[in-house]
Amino acid sequence: MGYVTAVPHPRPEAPGTARAGRLSLAVALLSGALGAAVALLATRQQWSQGTATVAGGAFPLTAKGSDVTGVPAALAVVGLAALVAVFAVRRAGRLAVAALLALSGAGIITAALLGASDSSALDEQAAQATGDTSASVDTLSHTAWPYVAVVGGVLILLAGLLALRYGRLWPAMSGRYERSGTPQPRRKAPAVDPDRPEDLWKALDRGEDPTGA
16 A cells, blocks of 8 residues: 655745735835934034133034044944845845844944033034143033934834844845856857948958858
8 A cells, every 4th residue: 555745835925924024124124214314414413512711701612413423424324335235135145234234223322322421522622712732611511413313323223123033035136137157149240241341341350251261
């Protein structure tokens, strides 16, 4: 009596899994792009203000986010590039790029929180205004823009975490742009009409024998 061996068939992707992939992709794209824009915008705004005491009285000083630290803006650009690169790589490469995206968001958060209480940029301005290298800023205060940069970092971090968790379900760049390594057929040389001198010259330029010998 013979036995019938059941051959397992690949299970189709569950509708819930496909839906999760589409939803996570949309959220990651939106949060990543929005986070980079928010972080870049925040670094161009005023983060801190204060005064320096000079001979004529108090001299007002202000510092933008880019004056305090250049890390958030740089990491926002890196995160945006990583968000695009996620779709150009697969498997281990996608995981690595997704990790870079998440780390960019975490770096923006850390740098912005540290910059929220940093007075070094204003101290440097106070030293230049008074001509005293040991001078420091007085009545230091900070705006809410460093925390806006933190929000941008959180959004980029969210995009990176989604890419790490669901990136395997996302589409990749079309393979038609990749080299397959298959030798391409050689184009057939056009026929040479011996009664047309221009065809004879073109054949000679191609290194062919126009007589067909």
